[in-house]
Amino acid sequence: MWDPKMSIEEINVKLSFSDDQLFLYETISTLIVTCNLQVGIKSQLMKDLLLPILSSFHNLLNKYLITQNENEKLVLAKCLNNEMQVASRTSKGFSNAIKVKDCQCTEVFLQLLHQFLPALIIQTHKTLISAGVRQYLHRMVVCLDSEIFEYLPLSIESFIKNTDAKDLNDFIPLMMQIFAKFKQQIFGFLKEIFMPLCNNILNVICVNLASHDVHLVQDAQVLQKSYYQYLMAIINNDLINVIIYQGK
Amino acid sequence: MNACPPLLRSPLTLIANLDADNVYRIFNTVVEGSSICSSETQKICFQIIGKFIAAFGRLRLLLISLLSILPPSQADNTNIPNFAQYIMQAIVPCCFQILFKSDTDFNDAQQILVINEIIKCLNLLYQKFSEDFIKYLQDTYLPTLSLNQETIKVHLHALSLCLFSLLKRFIL
Numbered sequence: 001m002w003d004p005k006m007s008i009e010e011i012n013v014k015l016s017f018s019d020d021q022l023f024l025y026e027t028i029s030t031l032i033v034t035c036n037l038q039v040g041i042k043s044q045l046m047k048d049l050l051l052p053i054l055s056s057f058h059n060l061l062n063k064y065l066i067t068q069n070e071n072e073k074l075v076l077a078k079c080l081n082n083e084m085q086v087a088s089r090t091s092k093g094f095s096n097a098i099k100v101k102d103c104q105c106t107e108v109f110l111q112l113l114h115q116f117l118p119a120l121i122i123q124t125h126k127t128l129i130s131a132g133v134r135q136y137l138h139r140m141v142v143c144l145d146s147e148i149f150e151y152l153p154l155s156i157e158s159f160i161k162n163t164d165a166k167d168l169n170d171f172i173p174l175m176m177q178i179f180a181k182f183k184q185q186i187f188g189f190l191k192e193i194f195m196p197l198c199n200n201i202l203n204v205i206c207v208n209l210a211s212h213d214v215h216l217v218q219d220a221q222v223l224q225k226s227y228y229q230y231l232m233a234i235i236n237n238d239l240i241n242v243i244i245y246q247g248k
Numbered sequence: 249m250n251a252c253p254p255l256l257r258s259p260l261t262l263i264a265n266l267d268a269d270n271v272y273r274i275f276n277t278v279v280e281g282s283s284i285c286s287s288e289t290q291k292i293c294f295q296i297i298g299k300f301i302a303a304f305g306r307l308r309l310l311l312i313s314l315l316s317i318l319p320p321s322q323a324d325n326t327n328i329p330n331f332a333q334y335i336m337q338a339i340v341p342c343c344f345q346i347l348f349k350s351d352t353d354f355n356d357a358q359q360i361l362v363i364n365e366i367i368k369c370l371n372l373l374y375q376k377f378s379e380d381f382i383k384y385l386q387d388t389y390l391p392t393l394s395l396n397q398e399t400i401k402v403h404l405h406a407l408s409l410c411l412f413s414l415l416k417r418f419i420l
Contacts, residue, residue: 195270198273202273202277225285225288225289225292227277228278228281231296232295235296235299240300243300
């Protein structure tokens with residue numbers, strides 16, 4: 001993991017090997033999950049693997065928020081993204097069949113999510129950061145069950161704040177994954193979040209369509225299509241009542 | 249975006265605890281998408297409209313049967329609650345406009361899929377509102393297209409036969 005004493009140049013060199021690093025994490029995680037050790041030991045091994053991310057992510061984020069140097073900010077944002085990718089790839093040892101809770105690792109994965117969400121306040125390199133958080137959430141929806149519910153409102157709220165058409169467009173598949181997995185279980189929560197999310201999407205579409213920038217208009221058109229797919233996904237997963245019962 | 253229709257305090261809105269503004273805002277976007285977007289998106293929009301017609305119909309039946317506010321025979325004669333009004337005013341025109349548009353290409357597979365969804369919607373409307381639907385077409389909507397009465401009658405006859413056969417196929 002990231003060492004506070006490393007210089008920006010050193011970090012940059014380290015990042016260039018990140019693909020190999022990700023494979024390594026994925027392999028180790030698969031080994032831990034599938035081996036014959038006791039659940040308690042598996043849990044401890046997974047914690048040893050993931051806990052360093054917790055502290056280093058926190059330090060990196062603080063450093064990002066303090067520094068004024070633009071180049072440094074970019075490298076730090078890449079680092080943050082890399083750490084989230086590492087966490088996502090580590091979760092690849094788990095699947096729909098072998099859940100995180102079977103190995104008693106729920107807590108550490110939720111801690112990581114809790115740590116990652118505040119990074120969404122970053123605006124300058126939002127694409128890098130939100131891609132990392134989104135990827136991690138996609139993985140958590142697969143490997144966790146109802147334990148993730150507690151974090152969903154905050155996650156969605158953080159995502160839709162100050163966001164642009166592209167980000168929203170990338171975010172909609174995550175919502176669709178959540179509908180498909182949890183169906184009726186998320187009725188209560190979706191009922192609350194549905195209208196703010198729709199209003200947000202519709203406002204972004206309106207603003208973009210009114211602009212003279214061709215790219216913004218194109219983004220809006222793509223988002224509009226995703227928006228209808230999002231409504232359709234709600235309906236197809238038996239959640240049409242969410243739309244009908246929009247109480248005051 | 250289209251303006252929302254006026255809100256009427258119908259039993260439907262009371263029972264569904266419905267913030268009609270919100271629901272109609274969503275609805276208007278779907279209706280809008282069904283007329284201006286690409287064929288692929290239009291298809292999704294008509295699928296959504298179809299699901300809504302089906303769901304609201306269920307609510308109306310629920311209202312009539314569970315709460316017995318209105319006996320079924322009387323319910324058929326009462327004014328259609330405001331969702332039905334909305335369907336008539338917004339959805340029926342957008343279904344027909346595509347069918348009557350001069351640039352609709354019946355050889356384009358994507359557009360045929362859209363038309364398929366439109367027919368399903370019209371079929372659902374006929375199932376839910378039967379004579380009210382035909383009456384609305386005959387007295388209110390079709391005359392706005394400057395068709396003469398004779399043509400309207402022929403069209404409606406053809407339409408009801410077509411819908412009836414579709415319905416029969418659906419049931420059997």
